[in-house]
Amino acid sequence: MTSLTSLTIAEARDKLATKEFTALELTEAHLAAMERAKDLNAFIVTTPEIARDRARASDVRIQSGKAGALEGIPLGIKDLFCTEGVQTTAASHILEGFVPQYESTVSQKLRDAGSVMLGKLNLDEFAMGSSNQTSYFGPVKSPWKANNRNVTLVPGGSSGGSAAAVSGYLAMGATGTDTGGSIRQPAAFCGIVGVKPTYGRCSRWGVVAFASSLDQAGPMTRTVRDSAIMLKVMCGHDPKDSTSAPMAVPDFEAALNKGVKGLRIGIPKEYRPDGLNAEVAALWDKGMQWLKDAGATLVDISLPHTKSALPTYYIVAPAEASSNLARYDGVRYGLRVPGKSLDDMYGKTRAAGFGAEVRRRILIGTYVLSAGYYDAYYLKAQKVRALIAKDFTDAFEKCDAILTPTAPSAAFGLDDKQDDPVAMYLNDVFTVPASLAGIPGASVPAGLNSEGLPLGLQVLAKRWDEETLFSVCQVLEDAAKFPYLKVPA
Amino acid sequence: MSLDKATIRRVATLARIELPEAELEATAQQLSGIFNWIEQLREVNTDNVAPMSGGTDLKLPWRADAVTDGGITDKVLANAPEAQDGFFAVPKVVE
Structure with a gap:
């Protein structure tokens, strides 16, 4: 039998329904994996007792034919979502x-759908960072290793614990939040799928606020299908937000099965600056070819204000x-x-x-x-x-979705010197404009660089058109045949 | 653009973050670096552009001005560093 932790959410859902194993067995397998991988520091708090209780309740519901959309699926929750009593x-x-004495809307929806919370995942402090190095509870380590250097790598950030847990088979999926790339960049660094839906899709109620006009929750999973399953549960109108x-x-x-035949895929020239990492550029070219082979048309587009996005973000988000x-x-x-x-006392x-x-x-x-500075900045x-925003509106007159790299590089070392904040901010150069x-926007794991480290491709779509986003992501995933990490023995 | 120590001191006071005198210079230099980078926005022509103040183009909804929750004093105070008689307690502010 394959290891239970290696299953996708979709596979586990089907096997739980046919009673091939119980929800409790599935949860125990993940709790054991978490115990073995403590060294990654992916979780700030683990909640094994809550997990077992919810898994037992899931088994009862499965027995009585009342299974929810995520019944018995073990998930990690980013420690930015308020969780009642945890x-x-x-x-x-x-x-x-x-x-918290209350549960965030998104984590409540996941709970109502029958999912099992394994614990609270580590992140950059208040989701401010791109490497998970700013956590008060210590950095998260990526489960990935470079094939020619013995260095510990960052998982990206801010949803670094989520990315490490999902790529390292500690959780079948995880919640992330994305303010300027905090789902997509760590997903790319750890070789998993991360989806930031349209602003307004997921309720922000009960999510610790960073920058309210940008913050969006989204799923992080090993496959595109799993993200589609999870996002459907997470979304929906909430009068409290x-x-x-x-x-x-x-x-x-x-x-997912719609394909890209007849779709126009925009390729923004501003995302290929001089000095773009050659391996990142080559993978982007490959992604274009995959979509073309699947019947899409490539369209050159321009997003002229791309260069201004990061400095704009570093006024709006801190404000x-x-x-x-x-x-x-x-x-x-x-x-x-x-x-x-x-x-x-305040100070x-x-x-x-x-x-x-x-x-x-x-x-x-x-x-x-x-x-005196409000107007100027x-x-x-x-x-x-x-x-x-208008750049994108104009571009979507000519195309249905946009393809870009997710991040300008693969994961860097935990101990690499990071004393220039602006250099760190550049990690989000390709993700911030969509925020x-x-x-x-979504990141799909698309290939490895020469060091054997994951690189992601980013797909962007029109507001409220996550369906096209998912169609394109699925084609990329199918073509990439990404070499996922092996399940640890 | 460069920020001086006095500006940093003023901003830190506004933000209610105590900054030791010894850290003012380093903070000033670091923030100056960030603002020098941000300055490039001045080159962007924004004449007649309406500011975008939110993440969505949906209209903010209205709701009835009615009480929707309450009567949960214990829950509200559950995480207070100090509470007394059903209230948050703070250092004395009036002599």
Whole structure:
């Protein structure tokens, strides 16, 4: 028998239905794998007892023919989603010990569909990072190894724990959140699929806020089909989030077989800057050929404001973050460091509770929103953001989906020197524009570089057109025949 | 563009983050580097462009101005560093 942890969600769903094994057995297999792979530091908190209870309940529902869409499927939940009765930290010292009294809408939907929570996954502090190195609870290690260097690699970020857990067979799928690439970039680094849906598809209620006009939850899985299955459960209108779309949720899984025949695939020239990594460029060319072979037409497009996307993001996101993170003041939850006065208590609590990158972004955000600078920075960025969104609207007049690389490189080493924040921000150069525009995007594992490390291709689609997104992703996945990690013995 | 120590001190005060005097210079240099990079946005012509303030083009919905939740004081206070008599407790602010 193949190892239970090696199954995809779709396979496990079918085998649970035919009672080939029980949900409890499936959960136990994952709990054992998590125990063996503790060294990856993918989880901040594991919840084996909750997992076993939910798996037993799943078995009862399966027996009585009442199985939900994800019945008995063991998932990891990024520690940015509030989970009732289970510590939720956003990987920050300031929230250490915080136990939500409520469940986020997305994790509730996953729970209602019968899935089993294995634990809370590590991330960059407040989802601010591209390497998972800013977590207060220590960095996550990628389960991947370079074939010619003995270095520990980062899993990407911010959803680094999610990517490591799914690629390392510790969970069948995981939730991620994406503000500027935090689902897609770690998915690419760890050789898995990550989908950021259209802004408004998934409710943000109960998700620790980073930048509210950009934050979107999405699935991270080993296959495109599994992401389609998970996303369908995660989406849907929620009156508790005013930006949640009151729209019907399509059957994403049904879109997987549509193919790309007759589709026009846009290739943006701005995503091929001078000095683009040759292996990344070559894989992109391969991806184009795969889609062409499957019947799509390639169209050259231009997204002229691409260059402005990252600096725009680094005004908009910190501005929103500085406002969102004002709530961590040592009064209602989390850390409190005593002070001589209320203000002194605030200052000391926030200095001790936030890590360097979070402090840096709060300061940037506070500055760009402060009197005298608002128009020059924040308003200016909002206007450039409108131009970036318009670039995509114009491009989608000529094409149905866009193909680009997901990240400018493969995963880098955990110990590689990272003292320039701007250099780190460049990891998200290909993912940030779609975040600003609010359009859906996904990363599909498409090949390995010469060091044997995963590279991803990114697909972007029109707002609310995740179905086309999934059709294209499925064709790429089928053509790529990606060499997944072997299940650890 | 370069930010000086006084500016950093002012912004840190606004953000309610205590920054030791010894860290002001390094923080100023780091943020100046980031803002120098951000400055490139000035080259973008945004005349007559309406700012994009959210992630969606959907209209924000209205709802009845009615109480939808409440009566859960214990849950609200469950994570408070300090609570007293059904309230959050903070250092004395009025002498």
